[in-house]
Amino acid sequence: MNTGQIISGAGHISLIAWALFGNLLASEPIPFEVMEVTAISEEQFAAVMATQRTPDAAAEIAAPQAPDMPSEAPALSSQVDTAPEQPAPDAAQSTTPDAAPELTQTAPPVEAEVSDEPPVLEPPQEDMAALVPETTLRPKPRPVERVAPEQVAPPEPDTAVDDVQREEVRPDESAEEQAEESEATAPEEAATEIVTEAEQAAPSKSVRPKARPARAPAPEPAPEPEPTQTAETPPEPSGIEAALAAAAETSEPTSAPTSSGPPLSAGETDALRVAVQQCWNVGSLSSEALNTTVVVGMQMTEDAKPVSSSIRLISATGGSSGATKQAYEAARRAIIRCGARGYNLPAEKYGAWRNIEMTFNPEKMRIK
Amino acid sequence: MMHRFLTLLTVLFTALLIQPAAAQDGPLRIEITEGVIEPLPFAVPAFVADNAAAEEAARNIAGVIAADLTGTGLFREIPAKAFISGITSFSSPVQFADWKAVNAQALVTGAVSVDAGGKLVVRFRIWDVFAGQELGSGLQLVGTQDGWRRIAHKVADQVYARITGEGGYFDSRVVFVSETGPKDKRAKRLAIMDYDGANLTYLTDSSSIVLAPRFSPTGDRILYTSYETGFPRIYVLDVASVRRRELESQDGTMSFAPRFGPDGTTVVYSLSRGGNTDIFTMDVGTGRSTQLTSAPSIETAPSFSPDGRQIVFESDRSGSNQLYIMSASGGEAHRISSGTGQYGTPVWSPRGDLIAFTKQSKGRFHIGVMRTDGSEERLLTASFLDEGPTWSPNGRVIMFTRETQGAQGAASLYSVDITGRNLRRVSTATGASDPAWSPLQ
Numbered sequence: 001m002n003t004g005q006i007i008s009g010a011g012h013i014s015l016i017a018w019a020l021f022g023n024l025l026a027s028e029p030i031p032f033e034v035m036e037v038t039a040i041s042e043e044q045f046a047a048v049m050a051t052q053r054t055p056d057a058a059a060e061i062a063a064p065q066a067p068d069m070p071s072e073a074p075a076l077s078s079q080v081d082t083a084p085e086q087p088a089p090d091a092a093q094s095t096t097p098d099a100a101p102e103l104t105q106t107a108p109p110v111e112a113e114v115s116d117e118p119p120v121l122e123p124p125q126e127d128m129a130a131l132v133p134e135t136t137l138r139p140k141p142r143p144v145e146r147v148a149p150e151q152v153a154p155p156e157p158d159t160a161v162d163d164v165q166r167e168e169v170r171p172d173e174s175a176e177e178q179a180e181e182s183e184a185t186a187p188e189e190a191a192t193e194i195v196t197e198a199e200q201a202a203p204s205k206s207v208r209p210k211a212r213p214a215r216a217p218a219p220e221p222a223p224e225p226e227p228t229q230t231a232e233t234p235p236e237p238s239g240i241e242a243a244l245a246a247a248a249e250t251s252e253p254t255s256a257p258t259s260s261g262p263p264l265s266a267g268e269t270d271a272l273r274v275a276v277q278q279c280w281n282v283g284s285l286s287s288e289a290l291n292t293t294v295v296v297g298m299q300m301t302e303d304a305k306p307v308s309s310s311i312r313l314i315s316a317t318g319g320s321s322g323a324t325k326q327a328y329e330a331a332r333r334a335i336i337r338c339g340a341r342g343y344n345l346p347a348e349k350y351g352a353w354r355n356i357e358m359t360f361n362p363e364k365m366r367i368k
Numbered sequence: 369m370m371h372r373f374l375t376l377l378t379v380l381f382t383a384l385l386i387q388p389a390a391a392q393d394g395p396l397r398i399e400i401t402e403g404v405i406e407p408l409p410f411a412v413p414a415f416v417a418d419n420a421a422a423e424e425a426a427r428n429i430a431g432v433i434a435a436d437l438t439g440t441g442l443f444r445e446i447p448a449k450a451f452i453s454g455i456t457s458f459s460s461p462v463q464f465a466d467w468k469a470v471n472a473q474a475l476v477t478g479a480v481s482v483d484a485g486g487k488l489v490v491r492f493r494i495w496d497v498f499a500g501q502e503l504g505s506g507l508q509l510v511g512t513q514d515g516w517r518r519i520a521h522k523v524a525d526q527v528y529a530r531i532t533g534e535g536g537y538f539d540s541r542v543v544f545v546s547e548t549g550p551k552d553k554r555a556k557r558l559a560i561m562d563y564d565g566a567n568l569t570y571l572t573d574s575s576s577i578v579l580a581p582r583f584s585p586t587g588d589r590i591l592y593t594s595y596e597t598g599f600p601r602i603y604v605l606d607v608a609s610v611r612r613r614e615l616e617s618q619d620g621t622m623s624f625a626p627r628f629g630p631d632g633t634t635v636v637y638s639l640s641r642g643g644n645t646d647i648f649t650m651d652v653g654t655g656r657s658t659q660l661t662s663a664p665s666i667e668t669a670p671s672f673s674p675d676g677r678q679i680v681f682e683s684d685r686s687g688s689n690q691l692y693i694m695s696a697s698g699g700e701a702h703r704i705s706s707g708t709g710q711y712g713t714p715v716w717s718p719r720g721d722l723i724a725f726t727k728q729s730k731g732r733f734h735i736g737v738m739r740t741d742g743s744e745e746r747l748l749t750a751s752f753l754d755e756g757p758t759w760s761p762n763g764r765v766i767m768f769t770r771e772t773q774g775a776q777g778a779a780s781l782y783s784v785d786i787t788g789r790n791l792r793r794v795s796t797a798t799g800a801s802d803p804a805w806s807p808l809q
Binding site for chain 2: 263264269272273276277278279280281282283284285286287288289297308322323325326327329331332333334336337340352353354355356357358359360361362363364365
């Protein structure tokens with residue numbers, strides 16, 4: 001141990017000892033005065049101030065005059081007050097007693113009709129619980145809804161017209177001094193009013209649409225029910241089951257056409273997710289189907305509607321084939337129902353959402 | 369060196385910034401984790417009558433199917449007045465646009481005819497309206513004309529199974545104790561009915577008290593306890609012939625709380641002798657019994673697991689009634705209930721994953737379910753007196769007895785989904801208690 005540590009240790013010990021025994025940390029309560037204060041209203045305060053206000057001095061105060069007194073004293077009399085006359089009660093009116101009620105022969109009690117049949121039991125009322133609103137002295141203002149119930153894509157920024165007209169500046173290798181590179185000011189809109197696409201005249205000719213990508217052949221329509229006698233007859237494999245079998249056989253996911261273009265923003269993706277969630281009804285699914293996560297692929301039209309025939313099961317985890325089938329059908333219903341009028345997707349980013357893979361994970365919706 | 373490092377860092381940072389704006393490869397991928405839980409809207413237009421003899425049945429069958437599905441709480445019927453188009457021919461294509469417009473997500477179409485032999489022939493199809501596809505294939509059912517309700521229940525079972533992915537429970541029956549008369553002088557008799565209260569039939573008279581009827585795994589026999597001799601004795605009754613016989617018993621003992629094993633030949637029950645109650649099994653054919661417990665406490669209300677390997681029962685060996693599980697051959701039992709209150713009448717689910725029970729806590733009775741290891745206990749009901757749960761054949765619904773308070777209190781049957789939703793009173797002509805649900809017929 002070197003000298004510095006010894007000195008430091010001794011110093012610290014001294015400081016601690018002084019703090020403990022040298023009344024460094026002792027403190028006496030600071031004396032303070034207590035004054036009783038009463039809160040009064042503004043009217044009371046005004047009344048108090050009014051009483052303490054100095055009265056206005058009157059300019060001239062008239063002296064009170066003594067009333068005129070008669071010179072002679074009034075005459076006094078000592079006549080006794082006579083009692084007021086009271087009318088004597090008519091004794092002849094209320095001498096007869098109340099007539100006794102007329103007693104008649106008491107009828108024998110009627111025998112009660114007792115049937116052997118049990119009374120009809122009213123269904124008991126179910127237990128009901130109601131939340132009693134807490135009473136408050138003053139209603140609180142309703143909070144303003146600050147978050148939109150649905151996520152929406154952020155609006156496009158407004159285009160600001162530049163006040164200064166600038167020309168494009170390009171680097172000129174021949175120039176001695178290179179000017180700063182800048183873009184030319186964009187010209188203003190050519191039209192003076194907004195013309196919607198529907199109001200425009202139809203084009204005289206259009207490019208023939210591209211053929212759809214090849215996909216699995218559609219399942220044949222189900223045949224007429226066979227004249228079987230029992231309900232236990234195993235159903236014929238449907239198109240869904242064939243798709244399930246195909247999905248089970250191929251370990252590789254179905255190859256979808258590659259999308260290109262700028263991706264969707266987080267807000268746009270969330271808007272699509274919320275839209276599908278609103279139609280994903282898992283209330284009628286079995287417990288096993290609620291343990292099954294399915295990945296569903298689809299193609300979209302340019303007006304943001306799902307192509308029903310392109311909806312396919314890509315993969316499934318967690319359930320049997322039967323549960324996978326129910327989970328897939330519920331997911332398919334959700335996609336078609338809420339996409340019937342087209343999802344809210346930016347048309348200029350069609351390349352980003354032309355092909356979509358949705359994973360339906362019911363973990364949070366599970367019945368335990 | 370430092371300059372090169374800064375250049376590299378700048379390049380990496382720029383690449384990270386530029387990446388989101390770059391072209392997207394592959395499909396857009398999103399994950400849906402939140403959905404809605406609401407009844408699925410469906411439509412069942414009246415079935416088409418192929419001949420005049422089938423007109424009444426065609427009208428009635430659609431009504432029973434709709435009632436079955438709506439009663440589950442999982443489906444919502446779209447009223448007929450909302451239909452845009454009807455079904456006039458079973459073979460005509462379905463106008464999906466019309467059904468989409470009324471938001472029918474499932475559609476059931478069918479036709480009914482009476483064949484030359486007087487048999488009722490019912491054909492039906494189930495459609496996924498928004499997908500524009502048929503769910504499964506069409507089916508045809510044949511039965512007697514009197515059995516049109518059973519045929520309707522079978523159609524509803526198929527609809528339920530194809531949409532939910534689990535078996536139905538509509539073509540089943542319930543045996544229960546019918547109760548009439550005042551509370552202090554109540555007459556009790558065994559009765560059997562369809563699960564929805566239709567086709568009520570009495571199996572015994574009210575000359576003696578009967579308790580705790582239980583179906584066999586095939587639904588053809590019923591075990592129950594009767595005080596016919598003054599002491600509780602176990603009887604087995606054949607449902608078809610309504611004949612009964614007493615199971616083997618010993619003098620000076622009381623036998624009660626019987627329940628079939630999954631093989632249908634073994635019965636597990638409680639036997640009280642000398643003030644102590646233990647659990648026994650008996651071979652129905654030979655009458656030979658085996659003692660499974662021998663504790664000085666009361667062990668009763670045994671119930672087999674679906675695989676027949678274990679038995680859950682109630683016991684007061686810890687000082688209060690709790691639930692225990694032991695091997696079907698007896699031996700050491702382990703407690704599974706751990707909450708406050710008293711537990712009783714455990715019943716193993718047909719699926720094998722849950723155990724339903726009665727719980728008494730803080731002056732209230734509850735019907736609840738828990739995992740077979742005692743975890744995830746959930747109370748589904750609460751009232752003055754709820755007891756005696758029984759499982760639907762698919763393990764999705766529980767029926768039980770609810771008794772109201774007071775001298776005029778009466779017992780009636782209720783059902784509830786295992787989620788705790790859809791609590792409903794089961795319609796019965798009289799007071800009713802001690803229900804037991806049959807397997808699917």
